[in-house]
Amino acid sequence: MRFSTWEFYLREAGRSLIRNRFMSLASISTVALSLVILGVFLLGAVNLNNVAGTLENQVEVTAFLDEKLQAEEIAAVTARIKNLDGVREVNYVSKEEALERLKEQFGERRDLLDSVEKNNPLRNAVEVRTKTPDDVKTVVQELKAMPAVAKVSFKEEIIDRLFKFTKAIRLVGLAVVVLLVGATIFLISNTIRLTVFARRREINIMKLVGATDWFIRWPFVLEGMCLGLVGSLPAVILVARFYKWLAASVYQTLPFIPLLPPDAVLGCIQLLLVGIGVLVGAIGSAISIRRFLQV
Amino acid sequence: MIEFCRVTKIYNRDIKALDNVSLSIDKGEFIFLVGPSGAGKSTFVRLLLREELPTEGRIVVDGIDTGRLRRSQVPFFRRRIGMVFQDFRLLPERTVSENVAFALRVVEAPRREIYRRVPQVLHLVGLAHKSRAKPAELSGGEQQRVALARALVNNPPILIADEPTGNLDPDTAWDIMRLLVEINQRGTTVVVATHAHEIVDRLRRRVVALENGRVVRDEEKGAYGGEV
Numbered sequence: 403m404r405f406s407t408w409e410f411y412l413r414e415a416g417r418s419l420i421r422n423r424f425m426s427l428a429s430i431s432t433v434a435l436s437l438v439i440l441g442v443f444l445l446g447a448v449n450l451n452n453v454a455g456t457l458e459n460q461v462e463v464t465a466f467l468d469e470k471l472q473a474e475e476i477a478a479v480t481a482r483i484k485n486l487d488g489v490r491e492v493n494y495v496s497k498e499e500a501l502e503r504l505k506e507q508f509g510e511r512r513d514l515l516d517s518v519e520k521n522n523p524l525r526n527a528v529e530v531r532t533k534t535p536d537d538v539k540t541v542v543q544e545l546k547a548m549p550a551v552a553k554v555s556f557k558e559e560i561i562d563r564l565f566k567f568t569k570a571i572r573l574v575g576l577a578v579v580v581l582l583v584g585a586t587i588f589l590i591s592n593t594i595r596l597t598v599f600a601r602r603r604e605i606n607i608m609k610l611v612g613a614t615d616w617f618i619r620w621p622f623v624l625e626g627m628c629l630g631l632v633g634s635l636p637a638v639i640l641v642a643r644f645y646k647w648l649a650a651s652v653y654q655t656l657p658f659i660p661l662l663p664p665d666a667v668l669g670c671i672q673l674l675l676v677g678i679g680v681l682v683g684a685i686g687s688a689i690s691i692r693r694f695l696q697v
Numbered sequence: 698m699i700e701f702c703r704v705t706k707i708y709n710r711d712i713k714a715l716d717n718v719s720l721s722i723d724k725g726e727f728i729f730l731v732g733p734s735g736a737g738k739s740t741f742v743r744l745l746l747r748e749e750l751p752t753e754g755r756i757v758v759d760g761i762d763t764g765r766l767r768r769s770q771v772p773f774f775r776r777r778i779g780m781v782f783q784d785f786r787l788l789p790e791r792t793v794s795e796n797v798a799f800a801l802r803v804v805e806a807p808r809r810e811i812y813r814r815v816p817q818v819l820h821l822v823g824l825a826h827k828s829r830a831k832p833a834e835l836s837g838g839e840q841q842r843v844a845l846a847r848a849l850v851n852n853p854p855i856l857i858a859d860e861p862t863g864n865l866d867p868d869t870a871w872d873i874m875r876l877l878v879e880i881n882q883r884g885t886t887v888v889v890a891t892h893a894h895e896i897v898d899r900l901r902r903r904v905v906a907l908e909n910g911r912v913v914r915d916e917e918k919g920a921y922g923g924e925v
């Protein structure tokens with residue numbers, strides 16, 4: 403396609419945007435609002451996914467050992483556990499190590515743990531990973547049967563519940579996304595429909611002098627894409643600001659919440675939002691001209 | 698150049714706008730399509746442009762069977778036919794030369810071609826001096842000339858005019874008609890649907906008369922009312 407043709411399309415799109423500035427502004431605002439909500443949702447989803455992923459990789463079963471055990475006994479028990487059917491990996495964690503870990507999780511607020519330092523309430527433990535999630539039950543039973551093991555905890559239930567939860571969130575998220583995208587497409591297509599209607603004479607004349615359908619369509623599609631693009635910019639900025647602020651405050655006050663760092667996620671999400679905005683604009687306008695082309 | 702072969706067009710199941718019309722128009726001919734309002738003239742034009750398909754029969758224009766034309770090919774087919782209407786159909790916000798250039802833009806003509814052709818056709822229709830005016834600043838006759846320039850700018854082999862003088866006073870009508878004759882003399886096949894008696898009678902060209910969708914008369918050097 404010729405450069406001058408593209409220039410023509412762009413000029414047509416620009417003319418029409420200016421002529422319908424009120425409706426255009428309304429569309430842009432809707433796009434922006436929808437994309438902000440969408441962006442927040444996506445960030446939430448990404449983080450939840452991340453948490454679910456980490457939990458999955460975390461220890462599945464922890465065997466807390468009797469406090470009176472001596473070092474050799476601990477080594478023996480650990481070895482025995484390792485030899486159980488279905489056990490893939492064991493990892494001995496002394497109560498001092500457990501406290502260290504906790505401190506790390508608390509990060510800057512580790513001072514909260516100072517009081518327990520002298521009288522460590524944690525226990526020596528063996529973390530056990532099974533070969534498959536199905537092995538958890540039998541391993542737990544065997545562990546419980548060992549006299550050296552004081553208590554067994556396993557997170558199967560928690561993980562199960564978490565998965566159910568994330569599944570529900572994903573479903574709701576999908577519904578919200580579909581709804582938002584649908585509403586945005588609808589609004590954009592309405593704006594463009596006004597333009598198309600205002601220019602039906604022109605479209606008619608274009609067809610009369612032999613314009614192809616795509617030649618007629620492009621200026622409108624570009625107009626829609628413009629609306630989408632312009633609407634996505636404030637959304638992207640707002641979402642980024644919000645997440646950076648959120649991350650900063652969370653890291654400071656609630657450091658154990660594993661929020662993904664802004665630099666790691668924002669780039670992708672922003673690109674995605676702009677892409678969705680532009681795409682939604684194009685689809686919205688394509689829908690609204692379809693009817694006028696079929697004459 | 699234009700072949701209608703037993704063409705029937707029925708609207709809404711019972712309105713026979715064209716009834717078994719067979720007609721052959723040669724390259725370079727000038728023909729008047731006459732008849733009272735509702736006779737089927739505009740239907741003839743719409744079928745010719747393939748804005749619609751015939752209910753029955755075959756239409757071949759410039760070697761192309763409109764019934765077999767794929768939808769995507771229709772625009773390219775239309776580029777071979779210049780069209781002029783009673784209501785001019787100009788774009789009100791654009792200047793005269795933009796209106797004419799529009800037809801070239803749409804077919805993606807190179808810019809240089811646009812700069813060359815637009816003044817040329819405006820000169821041909823005698824409007825070179827009004828190229829920057831908007832349609833609202835022009836008289837009816839001038840607007841029709843702009844429409845004519847737009848129809849001609851692509852050098853189509855066929856020019857169709859549907860009641861081109863319907864909105865014009867007799868003197869202006871004559872100007873437009875003379876222009877159409879001149880265009881015909883340059884080699885373009887011209888079809889004019891009209892019910893302007895005097896013009897048809899004076900020009901003495903081929904006349905095809907329609908009534909209730911049928912061809913009732915087809916005469917070389919005919920007059921509007923038939924026998925002179």
Ligand SMILES: Nc1ncnc2c1ncn2[C@@H]1O[C@H](COP(=O)(O)OP(=O)(O)O)[C@@H](O)[C@H]1O
Pocket residue numbers: 708709712713714732733734735736737738739740741
């Ligand atoms: N789109 C249409 N739908 C239904 N009837 C139509 C349509 N177009 C034309 N007609 C009918 O077809 C007949 C011929 O109309 P037309 O071709 O416009 O005649 P003319 O141009 O000679 O005045 C008229 O009876 C008209 O009412």
Ligand SMILES: [Mg+2]
Pocket residue numbers: 738739740859860
């Ligand atoms: Mg008519």
